[in-house]
Amino acid sequence: MKSLKCKLTAVMVAIGGFLASGAKAATVEFQVDWPQWSQENRIEFYNTAVDAVDRDNDGNTTEIINSNLVTTRYGGENAMCVPGFCSNAATANTPFTQTYTFNNVPAGNYSIVMYDSFGDGWDGGGDVTVFINGVNIGSASVPTTGTSTSVATATFAVSDTATGTTTQTCSNTSLTSAWSNLASSPQATSGSIPVAITTSTTSPASWVFSADTMNTINAWSSTAVQGRQSLGTLFEWDPTPGANGFEPVYQAVNTDGAVNDNDPGGLGTLQISFGGRTVNNAIVHLDRVGGVGGGVANSARWSTNTAGVTLGRLAGVGHFRTFTNNTLFRTMLVQSANTESSTNGANGTAAGSVVYRGQYSSLSLGLDGIGLEGAGGDGMEMVVCVPQSDLSLTQTVSNNAPNVGENITFTLTLVNNGPDGANNIQVRDILPAELDFVSSTASQGSYSSASGVWTVGTVANGNSVTLNIVASPNTATVITNQAEIINADRVDPDSEFRSGFATDDLSDGIADDDESSVDVSAGVVDIAVSKTSVNDFVPGGTDTYTIVVSNSGPSEANGVAISDNLPSGVTLSGSWSCVSSGGASCSAASGGAAGGTSVSLTADIPAGGQVTVTMPVNYSDNPSDF
Template sequence: MNNRMFKSVLLLGFLSFLISSVNAATVEFQVNWPQWAQENRIEFYNTAVDAADRDGDGNTTEIINSNLVTTRYGGENAICVPGFCTLPAVANTSFTQNYVFNNVPSGNYRIVMYDAFGDGWNGGGSLTVLVNGTSIGTVTNTGSVVSTNVFAISDTPTGTTAQTCSDANLTNAWANLGSSPTATAGAIPVSISTSATGPAGWIFTADSMNTINAWSSAAIQGRQSLGVLFEWDPTPGANGSEPVYQAINTDGTANDLDPGGVGTMNISFGGRTVNNAIVHLDRVGGIGAGVSNSARFGVNTAGVTLGRLAGVSHFRTFTNNTLQRNMLVVSANTESSTNTANGTAAGSVVYQGAYSTLSLGLDGIGLEGAGGDGMEMVVCVPQADLSLTKTVNDNSPNVGENVTFTLTVTNNGPDATNNIQVRDILPAELDFVSSTASQGSYNSGSGIWAVGTLANGSSATLNIVVSANTAGVITNQAEIINADRIDPDSEFRSSFATDDLGDGIADDDEASVDINAGVVDVEVTKTSLNDFIPGGSDTYTILVTNAGPSDATGLTVSDNLPSGVTLSGSWTCTPSAGSSCGSASGGSAGGTSVSVTVSVVAGGQVTLTVPVQYSADPTDY
């Protein structure tokens, strides 16, 4: 027969050091004891909770925010708060069993073992404690041991990162609050869908953010917001307000009739792929029966990481991609505050990555009957309206002649954007000669111009020099294929000449230029009417003919007169039908050169008639 009137307390002496900087803490008890009577129990609790009265006198303060491993008959079932047990403690015989507590938030913890004298627990048993799979010690019972022991468990807090988002892209009023709230973030639609397990549920309302300076943008203060009530365990337990848990007995039944639930919130962006959306949160966490509650946000979308932008000190963000209000600090104020001990939490986070739907998992930490978190949110989607233009300096070159394409990419904002890439793959009919970029670099093999970063309102240019190797019409296309901000009126991931958004509006992230390259057979002959006589005069002709098959355009004909020879009058240029001269005549008496631009159709010609005077002084020659 066990004597319950005399209790001994064994405080684990091996836990006399600190364990710090542990990510996503999981605490495991490995129990191997020869006997376990119904009044025996192990308590794993945070020292921020009152531990002065733990002998079952009716004061439940000490078990709030605690994890207990106990018998089913000891009056306190397996309770796992904060976090959830993966295996309940419901044995009253000798056993070997492990108990795992997941998602234990940061804090200082103590482990205490309770027993009554004369019940058979007389040594030979052991308890090993592991934090994140690493043993921090094992105790073997050899008698009554009393000591003070504390160990620390800390999620690693995130540092502050940087991410801008124009206030023009913040959500305002939300509609359709009864089922799936919707709003717009700038030009991008935002919609919310939810699901839940257990008794958890969601309620949405129109609300407005607080006015404290807690966010990465001052525009959040007092802004219209979506009120989100996530209730994970609204029904009190058998003893009134019990810590929320989610454990299953060995007989397959829940330890309580109303175990806590979890929920999922999906934030979708109208089928568009966005990058680095920002979520501003207010009034995270609450209070119930004198103890803080909080919804804990986790990231379900693969490849997405959480970054902290701003927030009060009790707005906790961790490198395991979770956030919550700091637990274990009791507050009676439902308004957000910069005082850790006075108010709910508020702050801004960025979900880094590319996604069309951002899935967040929420689980609750708190009390049954008070298990809920009424918070608020404003979403911002960074956007940059990029446009591309393309020109050519000569759209009718001859085969083998160089032409220059000029590409200009412009950021019309409102946000700056990084990692811009433009693709211009030269067709086989064009040979690459050279390129010059105002910023970044062009790879002629891949056709990628890595532009880099453009601020709102800025532009960058790329000149590509090519030569045509084939006659005919040649099309050169270019398109913006990447940036780390969504383009509100284009889609980088669509193919060229596709209406990106199906809106019937021409896409400004792509450009195309045609040139018509020709093959010509040009011949130039020069004849004179008179013999050379010092002091005499002469008239000679320059005949330019084109045997085709293409028209020859933009030809430059020039002739520099030798020493002692000058123009005796203006020279003239006479084209055949279809051909042309840049100037019908040029030069004047005393000139020493002839130069004109001509175009000669296939089968046509241009004739230059040049009158000259020979110097009578032999020394001029």
């Protein structure tokens, strides 16, 4: 095999730029058509950011970027061929097509070179076509030179779409601080919401946890993060150096003794769980993202695995990169001094704050390693903040013992006891069938009598809102009106509105303050009647009958009919009289006359009231009248 090398700048063909948005990392494929094939026909693929240093001492500065489905020629240097064809002998006048696949290629500017410099008869005319995530972005042809040295170089870009900056509040009282159980599953407390970490890896990647302290640079959305206790995490994905000790790689881990072949790469999963509670929009503050190996920055790339969750950037230094494909990492493959958390991308690790927008009880984050072989590790730190609002609901009624058909007003009061404001709040109060809806008035939002939902909206920390519902009982019975909070975009530290009414939400034996009920006794009365006499029965004698009618409530008894037909031989000796007390009233103060045989009147008797009817009577002196 000849050792002749050609310079790679002989022919430059621009393919153009490509925006690989919506993918966690690009898959780059090169379809190469060789007019004639030999084992020396090869390509080079490199990131132009590292083109300034000859890291593998091969006489040029075109350093390659390998990945897990590509075999490297010459012990890890920058010539590549497809596995299974690397040792094919030269075959003159035989065209040959090869496809080179590179997985998990992050954003950056790249060059692809195809060349042959060994005089096997190829004198140009070949071409290379570049595909990114299956999309053909262009081709470059090698001109026919008539010589034994022909080169085609194409340049292109793989880009993710950077996120803009968004906002998300989270009270500093909810920031994690001290962590325990560092040997296996670290645990912390964020306010009243538990925070726990579990991990998994693809061998030989590994995790190590430690207690640490955040830096004091102004890199986070809350200044309270500066100098705060943090969870130190070391994710090591590629401890084995390449053949020359410093080849830049993406997910290239040597697990079987063959360099950069089909090894699975260094993958890890970090899961943040919240004690079974459903939370919204948790914030993760990160420090010291990205390391340095061989003078070049590397990083762990974070992807979001939980369905429906999207990444939002809150703050960070310029080389703390966040993308709309829900990934983040430190800017890679730039010259870097080993300085921690700098605002200068050339000499420090990165730091920043992100929000994972959505609703979840656990958050799964995937990590894969991007960096130099043998330096494939990222020591990071994190502080977690779970936004939370302690919402409470109370209810009163203007009259708990109305008459049937009487309007009464239920007043619902919702208070946000913080520490954060809450949005998208909804309260459900479905009136029972025994109540007819009349009207409603809300201090904020609106109430639908059809669905029973009060759409409240946003309530700031320390504020309260009210809803008045006017209704009328249609049945004489005890009526229970229930109301409960059914939605908010913050977790409630002492309640869980998803548990339903009359459930011990957190199984803590403490009454839940996200629900309320009130009883109304509509038209329900407790009437008691007694009748006594003064004298014993003696024919020809006189007596006085007394009838007492009382109402123990709870409702008012109106139009109570009181009647008494005297027995045979008994007649009134004069008019009867009616005396009321406790707010009661008689339809007549007196009535009847001597010789009468019955008493009839009506009375209105509120709860606690009574009427007393007194009747003077004569007994006949003829025993046969009885």
